[in-house]
Amino acid sequence: MVTSPSPYRREGWGGGPLIMQYKYCGHSGVQLPVLSLGLWHNFGSVDDFSTATQMVVKAFDAGICHFDLANNYGPVPGSAETNFGRILKNNLASHRDEMFISSKAGHQMWEGVYGDGSSRKNIIASCDQSLRRMGLEYVDIFYSHRYDGVTPIEETMQALIDLVRQGKALYVGISKYPPHLQQQCYDILREAHVPCLLSQYRCSMFDPKAQHENFQIAADNGSGIICFSPLAQGLLTGKYDNGIPADSRAAKSTGFLQQSQVTPERVEAARQLGVIAKQRGQSLAQMALAWILKDERVTSCIIGTSSVTQLDNNLATLNNLTFSDDEVTAIKNIIDNPELWF
Numbered sequence: 001m002v003t004s005p006s007p008y009r010r011e012g013w014g015g016g017p018l019i020m021q022y023k024y025c026g027h028s029g030v031q032l033p034v035l036s037l038g039l040w041h042n043f044g045s046v047d048d049f050s051t052a053t054q055m056v057v058k059a060f061d062a063g064i065c066h067f068d069l070a071n072n073y074g075p076v077p078g079s080a081e082t083n084f085g086r087i088l089k090n091n092l093a094s095h096r097d098e099m100f101i102s103s104k105a106g107h108q109m110w111e112g113v114y115g116d117g118s119s120r121k122n123i124i125a126s127c128d129q130s131l132r133r134m135g136l137e138y139v140d141i142f143y144s145h146r147y148d149g150v151t152p153i154e155e156t157m158q159a160l161i162d163l164v165r166q167g168k169a170l171y172v173g174i175s176k177y178p179p180h181l182q183q184q185c186y187d188i189l190r191e192a193h194v195p196c197l198l199s200q201y202r203c204s205m206f207d208p209k210a211q212h213e214n215f216q217i218a219a220d221n222g223s224g225i226i227c228f229s230p231l232a233q234g235l236l237t238g239k240y241d242n243g244i245p246a247d248s249r250a251a252k253s254t255g256f257l258q259q260s261q262v263t264p265e266r267v268e269a270a271r272q273l274g275v276i277a278k279q280r281g282q283s284l285a286q287m288a289l290a291w292i293l294k295d296e297r298v299t300s301c302i303i304g305t306s307s308v309t310q311l312d313n314n315l316a317t318l319n320n321l322t323f324s325d326d327e328v329t330a331i332k333n334i335i336d337n338p339e340l341w342f
């Protein structure tokens with residue numbers, strides 16, 4: 001499949017009114033689309049390569065120029081990066097400079113004591129492996145995927161700084177760092193003149209913790225904020241209204257959404273939210289994405305999709321990103337309920 005150059009810039013996606021919106025990442029000169037595509041699920045060696053290709057190409061054509069990866073995405077671990085590299089080579093080779101590509105290291109990736117955690121050893125080796133798998137000379141941003149509870153923050157941050165010095169990453173970021181360590185990360189990175197471009201946190205209508213605990217620290221330090229699992233892995237789409245569909249993430253042995261997390265309370269809340277979404281002329285998925293984007297501090301939401309149809313549906317979020325006061329009140333009445341939160 002050969003892609004014509006950047007059609008979204010000329011006419012909008014599908015020729016319709018949809019035009020991707022871009023936001024600056026915190027205090028930086030880099031813009032990201034408000035919707036980014038994540039390759040955690042659905043792009044591994046167990047998944048259909050043709051569908052994966054169509055989703056990446058369509059996303060790019062729609063203005064989603066940011067693709068979020070990590071060393072261990074698959075399964076098998078690493079295969080999402082390998083597949084993404086193939087898709088780039090086959091379809092988007094001449095568009096590298098129009099894309100913003102991330103990778104991360106910090107979770108279990110290979111055997112032995114160096115294949116996990118946030119040590120310098122793991123981060124430097126991981127980045128080299130990711131570049132080889134994707135066939136890239138550099139990634140746009142490399143993240144520490146998590147604080148591992150042991151490695152000194154100085155060691156992890158210095159490894160990120162050195163990746164930039166070595167030309168292997170243009171920017172760096174942190175993912176899921178607890179609030180008491182965020183400031184230390186930002187300070188070390190700023191002092192080295194490699195400021196933290198993005199802080200990545202899980203956030204959805206069912207998952208407001210980071211909004212309360214982490215976002216303001218990131219914003220105060222000039223870091224952009226990028227949210228993952230904005231649909232609570234699919235719970236905020238209404239797909240679990242009548243049980244667990246066979247092709248859903250919760251049903252798949254390779255999926256990270258556990259069936260025990262599909263609780264009656266969450267299903268009922270999703271049903272009630274779906275009624276409000278319908279009144280707004282949106283799908284529940286679209287309303288859930290718009291809800292996250294209404295927080296001015298958020299740069300982008302990373303969506304995951306298992307089909308082009310889902311991607312199309314999520315892209316149409318851009319048609320309505322605003323909420324009336326009454327809608328906000330009605331939504332808060334449903335989601336301000338700790339029973340729903342992860």
Ligand SMILES: NC(=O)c1ccc[n+]([C@@H]2O[C@H](COP(=O)([O-])OP(=O)(O)OC[C@H]3O[C@@H](n4cnc5c(N)ncnc54)[C@H](OP(=O)(O)O)[C@@H]3O)[C@@H](O)[C@H]2O)c1
Binds near residue numbers: 068227232285305309
């Ligand atoms: N930093 C980190 O530690 C971290 C952790 C997790 C994720 N992430 C990043 O965030 C990305 C997104 O995470 P996520 O995949 O959990 O996001 P999500 O958007 O909350 O969930 C995506 C899933 O929801 C379902 N879905 C999406 N759109 C739909 C629609 N319109 N209608 C019906 N179902 C729909 C699909 O599941 P089905 O399979 O059921 O169709 C899809 O795979 C990841 O790919 C990754 O890049 C980062």
